[in-house]
């Protein structure tokens with residue numbers, strides 16, 4: 517890591533720290549300043565957004581945008597004149613060679629995780645990468661003058677992540693495509709102070725701790741990338757004997773992270789979130805990143821399902837999240853007797869399955885077709901109990917024509933995020 521980059525990180529760390537302090541006094545002032553700065557420095561260089569800047573539109577008057585529109589207008593949205601035609605082959609090649617450092621017009625290009633199937637390209641400048649690192653240090657890793665080792669499990673390496681290393685903080689990257697058994701030996705040698713990984717991976721590590729193969733005592737566990745369900749959280753906290761921290765981040769922004777009490781807060785000091793209401797308690801976030809200007813994220817509708825939590829005792833006024841339930845794509849849509857389509861949220865299904873029997877250790881629920889649900893339940897002897905519980909729930913909702921099938925394996929390619937509830941229909 518070169519020294520200019522380190523100085524940038526330090527600069528942003530101070531900026532973020534001061535911004536957070538100021539936010540406690542006047543949230544509106546911080547947001548107003550960042551929004552003004554974003555328009556002045558970046559949006560006016562974006563062919564897509566400059567007319568809105570010129571005509572002095574308010575943020576609420578900017579168009580709401582979703583992933584497909586965001587990619588369709590890629591060339592006009594970014595402020596660096598990068599075209600998707602040039603960027604896509606570059607990131608495709610990088611992904612294939614597993615060499616994650618392509619640059620175009622002076623900015624880094626990467627492939628977004630493509631959870632909804634459609635691939636995307638994201639762009640980040642050096643300053644934005646430094647800002648991101650400073651955010652991770654401020655909100656996730658925490659500052660310390662003691663040297664610390666971080667075991668970082670990732671789907672794919674990226675120069676975003678590599679750029680974090682220094683004498684005080686050494687990052688060891690673990691490739692999720694390699695079997696966990698191979699990583700156990702390395703982890704035993706490394707003795708990491710901090711472990712970062714997705715819940716499905718953290719659970720494998722926890723199991724190895726329980727059976728004695730893995731002997732580590734990290735003082736911070738950070739769950740990333742997938743939904744951390746309540747039951748998984750309880751299990752991980754028991755085995756690791758500490759609060760499990762979470763990061764809610766996607767290509768579109770570093771949205772939320774846990775405070776010292778383990779409560780998720782939206783990073784409202786640099787992310788503005790509006791609510792797209794789903795039902796009385798659920799909403800999809802409409803995200804505006806008040807810092808990113810290379811590829812502005814303005815009123816971007818994410819299809820994640822969020823539930824707001826109560827005010828937190830830590831003192832931060834930033835909105836808390838009670839839970840992240842999953843994605844709209846994974847909401848089951850089932851027709852009832854009168855032909856009316858009903859939405860069944862993933863969270864209901866998860867609760868019914870784990871509530872069916874306390875000894876259920878692993879599960880997955882997939883809607884395969886209009887009236888077929890495939891279940892993977894472990895131990896398999898509880899399959900029928902789960903079918904009975906789900907049937908009773910669906911019966912109450914007048915959904916009686918459902919066929920349950922038994923699956924003998926988890927639907928999870930190691931290169932993707934693990935989802936317990938999937939709608940393939």
Ligand SMILES: [Zn+2]
Pocket residue numbers: 775776777779781828829830831832
């Ligand atoms: Zn808090």
